[in-house]
Amino acid sequence: MLSLLLIILTSIFFMGIVIRTKSLASGRKGPGILQPIKDIIRLWKKGSVYSTTTSMIFQIAPTIYFSSIVMAILMIPLGNQSGIISFGGDFVMFAYLLALGKFLMIISALDTGSSFEGMGASREALFSMLVEPAFFIIIGSLALFTGHTSFYEIFSTLNYGSYISYLIGALATFVLVLIAMIENSRMPVDDPKTHLELTMVHEVMILDNSGFDLGIILYATPLKFAMYGALIANFFIGAVPLEISIPLFFSIQIIFAIIVGILESFMARFRMSHNPQFIFLLTSVSLLIFFGVLLVLGKFI
């Protein structure tokens, strides 16, 4: 329950920090921290325009996408506080739920009949397929490391003993940050601020959405960021009392947002054809984590 509240709270200011960091890095003052969420609330108050080509799918997809992310957040713990739903192997559910949301967004893009949106949909499908193995290997390694298979049990028993385990933690954080960037279609693979539809991934898929639907799709992005940020925060929190873990959680989220902003300011987008290699590279890095875990556990026999 607590983690859900904290994640929702984070999602309100997360994008603001990212945008602030970016504007500071480019020498501007930038909008207020709450500006992105104000934009989203403005969208919720608007009417909608639907394409004549679209069908029911287009209307229900954003709702299901948003709900799937909220349901995924329900499984995330905070240190030794369990998530609302927790069972052995819940991370499989977590990944598949996010995949469900993506499935619906992809077909809703195809529903508009626009070739630009089809292009974005095709890329989204490919990239999310490529990024999933990395996530599973990381969580699998952590599961092996701790001997448990649910988010809550993994994170509440995670403790660092040897030097290698620090390395594992650092690598896992690195990979998770990049997974979060890819899943949200941010900088190294996709540029949300680009002005050419041909080079977009996620932004082009939602060209035809408007009003409430666009609002919840846009709100899903900070929610997903905060969700991954919570996962990263859990690497460091461990079993500490609440008065330490909550400030720690927020500071990690803020650092994460600043890192995202810095990455976006100083990194160029890859060429579209290089993205698959880059994303698959994450899988090999996460295999390193797996071998590190095997080393720590002494399973290298």
Place this chain on the structure above:
Amino acid sequence: MDISQIALLTLLVLISGIFGLGFVPSKNRASIAIIVVIINAVLTSIPSILALTGKIQTASLILQNLPGHIIDIRIDSLSAWFILIINFTSINGALFGSGYLKSYQDLKTNIGFHWIFYILFHISMIWVCMFDHGIVFLISWELMSISSLMLVIFEYQKKSTLKAGINYMIQMHLSVVFLTLGFIWLYTETGSFNLSSLASVIANNHSIWIFVLFFIGFAFKAGFLPFHTWLPQAHPAAPSHVSGVMSGVIVKLGIFGIFRIISYISHDWFIIGEIILSLSVITALYGIANAAVKYDFKKSLAFCTIENIGIIGIGIGVGLIGIGKHIESLTILGFGGALLHTLNHSLFKSLLFFSAGSVYQQTHTRNIERLGGLIKTMPVTALFFLIGALAIGGLPPFNGFVSEYLIYSGLFKGLFLVTGISHVILLILSIVGLVMVGGISIISFTKLFGIMFLGQPRTELHNEPREASFIMLLPQYFIVIIMLSVAFFPQFYFGQVINIIDSTFTSQLTLSNPQIATTRANLITIGHFGVYFIVLMVIVFAIRFRLLRKRSLNTCETWSCGYIAPIPKAQYTGRSFARTFGNLLGFILIKRKNFDKISKTSLYPTSRKFSTYYFDILEKYLVIPLTKRISYILNYFQFIQNGKIQSYVIYGLFFILIVFIGTVFKLII
């Protein structure tokens, strides 16, 4: 009633059904066939349900002329599970088929034969599950193959259909060759033709070779790599209700056979488990990668069947590793996942084939690039296809997730409990493989659904498509109900599956194992989770509805980035959707282009055609060259088949002579 009487009764029903079908007018044939299938299904479901509750049904028929004289009939919980799946899918197939074949009503002889073979096909599959005696098993197996062949070549006027049918027939007979060899070996080893006598083959005393023979025989049916090449040809050629039943059930009989032999043979399973696990991961990846790039929707679905057989195989592999290492939780999760996925796949695959069949019936094309926008004219069919697509990708809250969850849990449990670096690496790579299979299946099914049902029609169709008739939709409602029951009450099905594993692998499992209770609790949570998810969706949707009610809602053209004259042909196609993916896996998904080059001498442009296609590399570079080599050698024996009746009579005479001499000198007993 004794189960042997039931077996005879099914035969009686079959024969009277065949006669009945011969004499009724052609418009009543479908209903007769449905009635016969339902009677046989009810007859065989009763002992199956009894067997599932723990009362194994055994009986025997005495036939003087068969070796051993006694035909053992046996329905234990494993065969009961498969019999119930067969019955459910076959009834649905018959219902769907009765609507699907309406447009072929004028071809009178065709329809009659078709339904005769359909009822034969149904009951022969059940006989395969019932008979323990090798020869009767093989006869049923052969009846099943031949009747399904006749169903596949329903449109025998088409050359491609006949070709696919012959391909199917040959491969099925290769499978029978291996099975027959297996039974003969079994007989020489134990003196009995019964499958259950496999148990008396002493471990490590050829048992592995008998296993290999049977495994290859069954792998042909199941479609494991590289024995899969009949699937992508036979499924598109067959009428849709037949492809639905074939893909839903007939390939599962291969899985049934594999389970059977595993349960009887005692052997050190660990290495075999790892081999099956690796083979299955490759099968799944290969199947789904090919499914993602095909333009023919039925071919795509057929490749997807190969993928799901791979997933079931992963479960079997994990279970065997569990038996080999004496880790009960792996056996529970692996076999449990495999058996449950067998049920799930038979449900959503037949659903997909049925809804795809409705599309084919209305549009007369299997090429997705010609379709589009069908959700507006066929909304219910589109909804069913979407449900099937979501479920087959293993996405919650549908039933596919339940079985994939069990298999994932098995793989992760394996990571903890199996020691040895190479085995652990194999397991993590299997997890990666399974994850990628899930991802690629999202690509394939967003492509299929998006291109077929969404957007605008890409080409002008001959006639406006209409929603499928009620009789065709009815079985799809049944399937969806069962699917949702698996999704929301997985614990019930898991309990059944555990009973099956417990009674089939008695020595390998104790019911008090804590893993069962944990998994059951997790599955209950998953069921609840699905309910919460739906509640949340309804709430968000209600908020959206309330908010939008007060606001202005407009419609206009799709925003085409400033271009003002978009045409439907400019929409994204299935080929372009999967192109990047296809290029990424260019080493196994090889693309060929078909076009005429513009010659230097032609001055004026004329209309030209350009097409691309992907081929199955295993078929092209492994199976076809191999058969070419074999047929090269066999050509030297062609003089035997010289077309002269006289010489054929002489062959017969020679044969009789040999048998005569053999019996006189007691060479043949």
